[in-house]
Amino acid sequence: MKNTRTCPKCGGHDIAVVDGFAGPYGSGNNIMTGGTIFSAVKIDRYICGFCGYTEEWIGQEGLKKLAQSKKWHR
Numbered sequence: 001m002k003n004t005r006t007c008p009k010c011g012g013h014d015i016a017v018v019d020g021f022a023g024p025y026g027s028g029n030n031i032m033t034g035g036t037i038f039s040a041v042k043i044d045r046y047i048c049g050f051c052g053y054t055e056e057w058i059g060q061e062g063l064k065k066l067a068q069s070k071k072w073h074r
Contacts, residue, residue, distance in 0.1 A: 001055050007048035014049030020058075033069035041065045
């Protein structure tokens with residue numbers, strides 16, 4: 001959905017985007033990788049306005065933060 005603006009489930013084109021953000025106390029669309037807001041990895045959310053299917057995407061900067069974090073594992 002991010003690149004095609006088409007829902008992979010229903011084929012709809014009414015795609016809403018909720019940009020990732022980090023608010024006070026870890027609120028927002030993010031993953032906290034440390035103890036401060038500066039450690040937040042922002043997650044962009046794509047939502048189909050027809051069927052409700054959602055996808056979440058993390059940018060390259062966020063992927064680098066995750067790779068360096070000890071708060072998650074593979």
